[in-house]
Amino acid sequence: MENFVFHNPCRVIFGKGMIGRIGSEIKGLGHHKILLLAGQGSIRKNGVYQQAAKSLRSAGIKWAEVWGVRANPVLSKVEEAVKVAREQKVSAILAIGGGSVIDSAKSAAAGFYLSEIWDAFEGVTEIKRALPLFTILTLSATASEMNQWAVLSKPDEKKKWAIGAEVLIPKVTVIDPSVQISLPWKQTVNGAIDAISHIMENYFVGTDQEVSMGICESLIRTIIEMTDLLQTQPRDYSARANLVWAATMAHNGISAVALKGGDWSAHKIEHGISALHPEIAHGTGLAIVFPAWIKYMERYNRKTFQRWAQVIWSAHSADSAVGKMKTKYSKWGAPVSLTEIGISETEIPAIAENAYRMKPIGVIKKLSLKDIKAILNLAS
Ligand code: NZQ
Ligand code: ZN
Numbered sequence: 001m002e003n004f005v006f007h008n009p010c011r012v013i014f015g016k017g018m019i020g021r022i023g024s025e026i027k028g029l030g031h032h033k034i035l036l037l038a039g040q041g042s043i044r045k046n047g048v049y050q051q052a053a054k055s056l057r058s059a060g061i062k063w064a065e066v067w068g069v070r071a072n073p074v075l076s077k078v079e080e081a082v083k084v085a086r087e088q089k090v091s092a093i094l095a096i097g098g099g100s101v102i103d104s105a106k107s108a109a110a111g112f113y114l115s116e117i118w119d120a121f122e123g124v125t126e127i128k129r130a131l132p133l134f135t136i137l138t139l140s141a142t143a144s145e146m147n148q149w150a151v152l153s154k155p156d157e158k159k160k161w162a163i164g165a166e167v168l169i170p171k172v173t174v175i176d177p178s179v180q181i182s183l184p185w186k187q188t189v190n191g192a193i194d195a196i197s198h199i200m201e202n203y204f205v206g207t208d209q210e211v212s213m214g215i216c217e218s219l220i221r222t223i224i225e226m227t228d229l230l231q232t233q234p235r236d237y238s239a240r241a242n243l244v245w246a247a248t249m250a251h252n253g254i255s256a257v258a259l260k261g262g263d264w265s266a267h268k269i270e271h272g273i274s275a276l277h278p279e280i281a282h283g284t285g286l287a288i289v290f291p292a293w294i295k296y297m298e299r300y301n302r303k304t305f306q307r308w309a310q311v312i313w314s315a316h317s318a319d320s321a322v323g324k325m326k327t328k329y330s331k332w333g334a335p336v337s338l339t340e341i342g343i344s345e346t347e348i349p350a351i352a353e354n355a356y357r358m359k360p361i362g363v364i365k366k367l368s369l370k371d372i373k374a375i376l377n378l379a380s
Helices: 018-028 048-058 075-087 099-111 118-122 177-182 185-203 210-232 237-249 265-276 282-300 302-313 318-331 345-356 369-378
Strands: 011-014 033-038 062-066 092-097 133-137 149-154 159-164 172-175
Touching (some): 011 018, 018 092, 018 133, 099 159, 118 149, 149 265, 172 237, 185 210, 210 302, 302 318
Parallel strands (some): 011 172
Antiparallel strands (some): 149 159
């Protein structure tokens, strides 16, 4: 097993009714005025905003608000958040939402101390400082609530790129699974597929990392089982809570220990799709890319792909496991081919080139432009 460093300083407060704790947590870390960042308004409809506001008020915390972060979030909203944070002289940011809101909050938290936050995405500037970040999670998918990553789009250059820095890990995250009952089914599925994909990005690199690989297998099985349950019983709290916690564990570092940082080439290919098609959700893109990626990559770490086929899908080959995986995703209502989302083969070169700008791509195998095109062809 490889040497590793594992450190995750995020304090997670989990369970029904826990949103009321956010005010005292923020106050406990010495903050009196914060920026509240939110999306398109779902948190008003499901009462999460009202719970958070009540908690902030009773802890005596003042706040400014920026609304309107959209799915596949963009740079301009982050710039707006930085401007408000500076004008209002806040000392921390509270993100309330899913990955898009949290990633935007992370970008703004770092951007507060930089002249151009996008330089960090280009790798030209290093992120050394950030405003402390607090989150209330409303959609389990990305694990952004407990990790160091943020993904943002710059639409004029058709870039959907990422940053990562330890100072971006939230100080405190509140996860109340019951607030995710208001999610449309499609978002629950996107979240489940994203979480499974995060685990697979790490798992397939593995050879002898028994602890991490065992955790990965358990998480994938749990996510499949809980999503199946929620499809027929969407209000089942236990299923929701298990799905939610598995999704956080899928990308908070614990299941990735000693796995070389994971492969992440399927993710980069997906980001190539949603950079060109911001209307396509990340989880939807992954449902299409990952089965094709497995088919293509299987020959480069055959034993581990074989193990995944047997343990997760009771299948004798990776090929047959991919078939079962696609059947499962389709049963959940996710598309499993580019054609299903209206992307034809003629667009494959443009998507591949967009993804290839993020090179190097892949750890199991460094993918060439030709490899990426071949994977996208398998996905069409
Ligand atoms: O805009 P609001 O009103 O918040 O509505 C959102 C949005 O329309 C809605 N929603 C969230 N919670 C809800 C709810 N609707 C009803 N009830 C609730 N409780 O769901 C929609 C999608 O939200 P979004 O935040 O975009 O979804 P997700 O959490 O899947 O985030 C996706 C973004 O994260 C990036 C993706 O690329 C994408 O940009 N990723 C971030 C990662 C990270 N930071 O580690 C890793 C991932 O691989 C991924 O790349
Ligand atoms: Zn993802």
